[in-house]
Amino acid sequence: MAVTTNDLARICHVSRTTVIRALNDTGRISPETKKRILEAAREHGYRPDLLARGLAKAKTYTIGVVVLDVMNQHFAQILNAVEQYALQHDYGINILLHGQDPELEKELVQRLLDYHVDGILLSSVNKSEEYADFLREAKTPIVTIDNRIADDLPFIGINNRDAVREMTAKAIRKGYDTVAFVCPPYADRSLNIYTHEERYAGFLEAFGEAGIAEGPLVSGDGYLAACESLLKQGGRTAFICSGDLFALELMKYFRQKELTAGKDYGLAGFDGVDILDYVVPQIDTVDNCDEAVAEQAMNMLLALIDGRETETEVMLNVKYVNGKTL
């Protein structure tokens, strides 16, 4: 078995309390005995039991992170940044993946709460009021990113709407006859798709500002074929995609038909994932500044944990990345 404070106490002929004082250098203790105890601790490979400590202190120095998955570069970048930040602040992290399953997401959050994490960073796919209540009732600080669940829950996001408005406006300016918005196929309308809704809103705003009729919305499973139909209707057509992966899929699909982005059709993505670097022609996109989001979110979370003053709603501006496809 592992050596405990009790063992150290026996070994050093002192009380458990004294051992603790040496280990956590807290309270008054003679340098003499302290040295002796620390030595014994090292020698015997003492390691604090984090479960016991967490239980006793009601503080685990762990922050939980719940996101969709890690195949998506967006989350991958967030996670990297979050771990960095956490380590610098002496916190550990506990990453869990809900894979776009609202039920699972709730279970995972619950599990983290049951493990007494000190705070949770959450990219949710839930949107019900019940769920919002569930989060509100947790005594543990929870900061949400990506999808907003309720106005009063701490949230940090990016300016999706403005970014897409700008992008769409650019397409309109460039004289495309049809500018369409391409959304992911939603398996379940009860999912929280706040980000995509915001992007779509931005898309619509651009038409309002230009004073022309709104372009079509392409969504759902058959989106590739639907885009093809649009293109076949004639006229120059651009596709504003609500995510780089859709843009990539579309490009791949059209390439099979001998159609080239930037020439035969316009194309823009969103997210600014790394892999766009390897694709030609370079796709227009928006860098959604994952590191900045992660950092802001962690700042907010740690502030909430420490009971410090903090904003509970932040909106970051993103950067348009010029490509050759729009």
Add this chain to the structure above:
Amino acid sequence: MAVTTNDLARICHVSRTTVIRALNDTGRISPETKKRILEAAREHGYRPDLLARGLAKAKTYTIGVVVLDVMNQHFAQILNAVEQYALQHDYGINILLHGQDPELEKELVQRLLDYHVDGILLSSVNKSEEYADFLREAKTPIVTIDNRIADDLPFIGINNRDAVREMTAKAIRKGYDTVAFVCPPYADRSLNIYTHEERYAGFLEAFGEAGIAEGPLVSGDGYLAACESLLKQGGRTAFICSGDLFALELMKYFRQKELTAGKDYGLAGFDGVDILDYVVPQIDTVDNCDEAVAEQAMNMLLALIDGRETETEVMLNVKYVNGKTL
């Protein structure tokens, strides 16, 4: 504060033990009181304290996972598969990222041990004997993947050597005058690069079998320029890359020089990452079967945790993926 078994006991006018018995339906208990207790538990939103439970039972139903990072699709796929598997077996997971830092890796493993995870899945970058000892001394089962650390540590990997031998043999058969092996730039030679070493070994074996002189090894920071030099020496040249990302980087670099893979030079990667789908021409690669690795590793880990019989060394065969660049 959250409601505890103590509270429930008081509320239901029974002892704490009885409450436990109702909650965990263990031992004999009258259906009557059990129902009453469960009702009260639900009503008051009772949640077991996982820290306390873990401490008392010396079992946390959590398995720790330590990998490099999540930007790399290889790990992303592993993690997805691992979480799936864990959930199905009523385990939770705790993902930690070492980012190729050996010291950090050790700290993270240590932290997981201190948290009493029941088992650890580890993709290590360490290779020292001390580290092997450190792992051996842990009373917690640890299964390693990707890089082997020591012969006696549970390990599950893929047949890197054979795969690269085959790939290299193909290049030789195709009549390339020069076939080079491209390795990642290693910042630190003390890192464990077992997988890459195995791949390089396979590369060399192919020349042995063909009875011709070994092709060059390109490694280190200036690998792009080095590859260009090779190409400029004349003759048909193929690059066998020890990872898709290097192949992608190389392709991008050469594209700037107006050189096309599969025409002006041969190219092959390794890993079979998804994003290759979006790149033209399609790069020859090897699918390293991450899901299979994850599943086998988890099988092994759970067997070790349960003290069941199990192999502690598995080598999976991988699948060659034909592209258009070799």
Add this chain to the structure above:
DNA sequence: ATGAAAGCGCTAACAG
């Protein structure tokens, strides 16, 4: 400067 004692919330052996 050190120690004794109670407690975090849950579990497990042993009685009755």
Add this chain to the structure above:
DNA sequence: CTGTTAGCGCTTTCAT
């Protein structure tokens, strides 16, 4: 079928 008791390992008053 139910209760009593002790304990997991660490923390934290409160004494001395």
